[in-house]
Amino acid sequence: MNHRRQAVRGLAAALAALVALTAAGCSSKAKTGDGKQTGAGGVQTGEGVTDKTITLGALTDMTGVYATLGKSVTQAQQLYVKQVNAAGGICGRQLALTVRDHGYDPQKALAAYTELEPKVVGYTQFIGSPFVAAVKPQVDGKDKGLVLPQAWSASLLGSPYIRVLGATYDVETINAVDFLLKEKGLKSGDKLGHVYFEGDYGENALKGSKYAAEKAGVTVVEQKIKPTDNDMSAQVSALKQAGVKAVVISAGPRQAASLVGVAAATGLKVPVVGNNSAFAPQLLGTQAGPALEKMYWFASPSLPIGADTPTAKKLVADYQAAYPGDSLDNGIVAGWTAAGVFGEALKKACADKDLTREGVDKALLSLKAHDAGFGMTHDLGDPKAPSSRESVIIQPDKSVPGGMRTVRQPFVAEAAKSYTP
Numbered sequence: 044m045n046h047r048r049q050a051v052r053g054l055a056a057a058l059a060a061l062v063a064l065t066a067a068g069c070s071s072k073a074k075t076g077d078g079k080q081t082g083a084g085g086v087q088t089g090e091g092v093t094d095k096t097i098t099l100g101a102l103t104d105m106t107g108v109y110a111t112l113g114k115s116v117t118q119a120q121q122l123y124v125k126q127v128n129a130a131g132g133i134c135g136r137q138l139a140l141t142v143r144d145h146g147y148d149p150q151k152a153l154a155a156y157t158e159l160e161p162k163v164v165g166y167t168q169f170i171g172s173p174f175v176a177a178v179k180p181q182v183d184g185k186d187k188g189l190v191l192p193q194a195w196s197a198s199l200l201g202s203p204y205i206r207v208l209g210a211t212y213d214v215e216t217i218n219a220v221d222f223l224l225k226e227k228g229l230k231s232g233d234k235l236g237h238v239y240f241e242g243d244y245g246e247n248a249l250k251g252s253k254y255a256a257e258k259a260g261v262t263v264v265e266q267k268i269k270p271t272d273n274d275m276s277a278q279v280s281a282l283k284q285a286g287v288k289a290v291v292i293s294a295g296p297r298q299a300a301s302l303v304g305v306a307a308a309t310g311l312k313v314p315v316v317g318n319n320s321a322f323a324p325q326l327l328g329t330q331a332g333p334a335l336e337k338m339y340w341f342a343s344p345s346l347p348i349g350a351d352t353p354t355a356k357k358l359v360a361d362y363q364a365a366y367p368g369d370s371l372d373n374g375i376v377a378g379w380t381a382a383g384v385f386g387e388a389l390k391k392a393c394a395d396k397d398l399t400r401e402g403v404d405k406a407l408l409s410l411k412a413h414d415a416g417f418g419m420t421h422d423l424g425d426p427k428a429p430s431s432r433e434s435v436i437i438q439p440d441k442s443v444p445g446g447m448r449t450v451r452q453p454f455v456a457e458a459a460k461s462y463t464p
Contacts, residue, residue: 082094082398083095083135083136084134084135084393084396085396086134086393086396086397086398087396087397087398087399087402088398088399089164089398089399089400089401090161090162090163090164090188090399090400091162091163091164091165091188091400092136092164092398092399093136094135094136095136095137096136096137096138096139097132097133097134097136097137097138097139097164097389097398098138098139098140098141098162098163098164099124099138099139099140099141099163099164099165099166099167099385100140100141100142100143100159100162100163100165100166100167100188101116101117101120101140101141101142101143101166101167101168102143102145102152102155102156102159102166102168102169102170102174103116103117103142103143103144103145103168103170103193104144104145104146104147104170104171105117105144105146106144106146107145107146107147107148107270108147108270108271108295108297109147109170109171109295109296109320111296111323111325111372111374112170112193112296112320112323112372112374112377113144113170113193113374114369114374115369115372115373115374115375115377115378116168116170116193116374116375116377116378116381117142117168117378118362118365118366118369118375118378119358119362119374119375119376119377119378119379119382120140120167120168120378120379120381120382121140121142122361122362122365122366122379123378123379123382123383123386124138124139124140124382125365126361127386133386133389133390133393134389134390134392134393134398138386140167141159141162141163143155143158143159145170145171145174147170147171147270149173149174149177152171152174153174153177153178156169156174156178160186160188163188164188164189164398164400164403165188165189165190165191165385165400165403166188166189166190166191166192167191167378167381167382167385168191168192168193168378168381169190169191169192169193169194170192170193170194171192171194172192172194172195172196172198172199172212172242172243172244172247173242173243173244175190175192175194175196175199175205176196176198176199176243179198179199179202179205182202182204182205183202183203183204183205186204186400187204187400187401187404188204188400189204189206189385189388189400189403189404189407190204190205190206191206191208191381191384191385192205192207193320193374193377193378193381194207194243194244195207195209195210195211195212195215195244195247195318195319195344195429196211196212196243196244196247197211197212197213197214197247197250197429197464198243198247199211200426200427200428200429200464201426201427202426203404203408203426204404206407206423206426206430207429207430208344208377208380208381208384208421208429208430209319209344209345209419209421209429209430209431210342210344210429210431210432210433210434210459211247211429211464212244212247212248212251212293212318213247213248213250213251213254213462213464214251214429214432214434214459214462214464215248215251215318215319215342215344215434216248216249216250216251216252216255216291216293216318216342217251217252217254217255217456217458217459217462218342218432218433218434218436218454218455218456218459219251219252219291219316219317219318219340219341219342219434219436220235220251220252220255220256220259220261220291220316220456220458221255221454221456221457221458221459222316222340222342222436222451223235223289223291223314223316224255224259224261226451227289227314227316228288228289228314229259229261229288229289229314230259230261230288231259231260231261232260232261233261233262233287233288233289234261234262234263234264234285234286234287234288235252235256235261235262235263235264235287235288235289235290235291236263236264236266236282236285236287236289236290236291237249237252237263237264237265237266237290237291237292237293238266238268238275238278238282238290238291238292238293238294238298238302239265239266239267239268239291239292239293239294240267240268240269240270240293240294240295240298241267241268241269244293244318244320245267245268245293245294248291248293248318249263249265249293251462252291254458254462255456255458258458259458264281264282264285264287266278266281266282268294268298270294270295272298273297273298273301274301274305275298275301275302275305276301276305278302279302279305279306279309279311280309282306282311283306283309283310283311287311287313288313289313289314289315289316290302290306290313290314290315290316291315291316291317291318292315292316292317292318292321293317293318293321294317294321295320295321296320296321296322296323296325296326298321299315299317299321299322299326299335299339299341300326300329300331300335301331302315303315303331303334303335303338303339304329304330304331304334304335306334306338307331307333307334307337307338308334312338313338314338314339314340315338315339315340316339316340316341316342316436317339317340317341317342318341318342319341319342319343319344319373321341322335322339322341322373322437322439322447323372323374324370324371324372324439324441324445324446324447325370325372326439327439327441327446328441332439332441335439336438336439336440336441339438339439340436340437340438340450341436341437342434342435342436342437343373343434343435343436343437344377344419344431344433344434344435345373345376345377345380345415345417345418345419345435346376346417346418346419346435346449346453347373347376347435347437347445347447347448347449348371348372348373348375348376348444348445348447349371349443349444349445349446349447349448350417350418350449352416352417352418353416354415354416354417355376355416355417358375358376358379358416359371359444359445362375370445370446371444371445371446372445372446372447373437373445373447376417379415380415380417383413383415384407384410384413384415384421384423387410387413388403388406388407388410389403389406390406391406391407391409391410392405392406407423408423408424408426409424410422410423410424411423411424413430418433418435418452418453419431419433419453428464429464432455432459432460433453433454433455434453434454434455435449435451435452435453435454436449436450436451437449437450438450
């Protein structure tokens with residue numbers, strides 16, 4: 044436990060140092076509140092907004108551990124921007140999305156944030172909980188640009204500017220463990236394995252599994268890994284020796300595929316459930332595909348891309364028309380949802396005649412029942428709370444659109460209802 048805390052503190056210190064260095068390198072940029080002016084339509088404007096354009100930023104991972112997710116999120120948001128602009132834009136202005144690929148590298152992520160900060164009104168995505176947490180003091184302190192991260196760590200709660208869309212990792216993991224208890228035979232007295240990334244994401248998910256396990260009389264067997272660890276043979280061996288009856292994985296798609304594939308091959312045939320970012324349908328075409336379909340599930344903050352809803356069906360058709368060579372996955376849903384939330388905030392800010400960062404942040408607080416069309420209603424009125432506590436349990440299935448089948452509709456576990464993220 045002490046070693047893990049020291050590792051997390053070390054990562055946090057390193058990221059904080061990078062923030063300080065990158066911030067020092069751009070001390071001449073305009074601060075929030077400087078240079079406000081009244082533009083077209085009598086609307087007050089600031090950073091990232093002119094009479095003709097509203098510029099948004101996307102800090103993504105298209106070459107690192109979450110490359111598949113990053114590509115889908117980004118393309119969905121580019122599609123959203125294209126469609127909004129074709130319909131006349133927002134507030135008489137065209138949207139522009141400036142994308143930077145950080146490859147899940149801390150230094151690149153923070154450098155990209157620093158570069159875009161004076162040029163955008165906010166960010167429709169920022170992949171990587173540790174990186175978002177590292178810039179949080181800067182965002183809250185002086186930048187105040189709205190960030191809708193593709194990250195669900197509870198450490199990001201409380202900020203009026205960094206807003207988590209969907210259940211945080213700890214709440215999501217409590218829901219996932221509830222699924223194992225209610226439907227996959229996990230019971231009091233059993234051992235539950237948990238393989239997790241070091242850092243903000245994995246540590247937050249671990250809090251959820253420990254909370255749920257304690258409530259259920261289950262013991263958690265921890266296996267901490269790094270994002271660069273792709274072979275889960277050692278972890279599977281340790282979990283098998285410990286006699287676990289189920290496994291939670293809070294890592295990337297590659298790690299989940301390795302874990303499930305190795306477990307199936309070595310006789311550890313127990314149910315494995317992952318967090319929302321621990322699966323990509325492209326894995327179904329790999330050697331691990333058959334095992335994933337038989338013994339893997341994951342929790343999601345929305346219904347899958349292949350859901351039977353009007354929004355899902357239209358998005359699938361539009362996405363396939365725009366990107367005919369690319370497969371469908373839930374990154375599309377996440378990207379579209381975040382872009383839509385940001386768009387609604389911009390429309391409300393326009394109605395209030397205030398497209399400054401403060402105006403957009405204030406407008407977001409008014410979205411207390413936003414329906415993204417994927418089974419969840421998001422309440423963005425309280426910065427201290429995730430927009431939802433619900434999760435959907437999804438099973439890989441290559442026979443359905445997007446390779447994902449819903450096996451448990453949106454729900455909140457009893458343990459999650461009383462839990463404080």
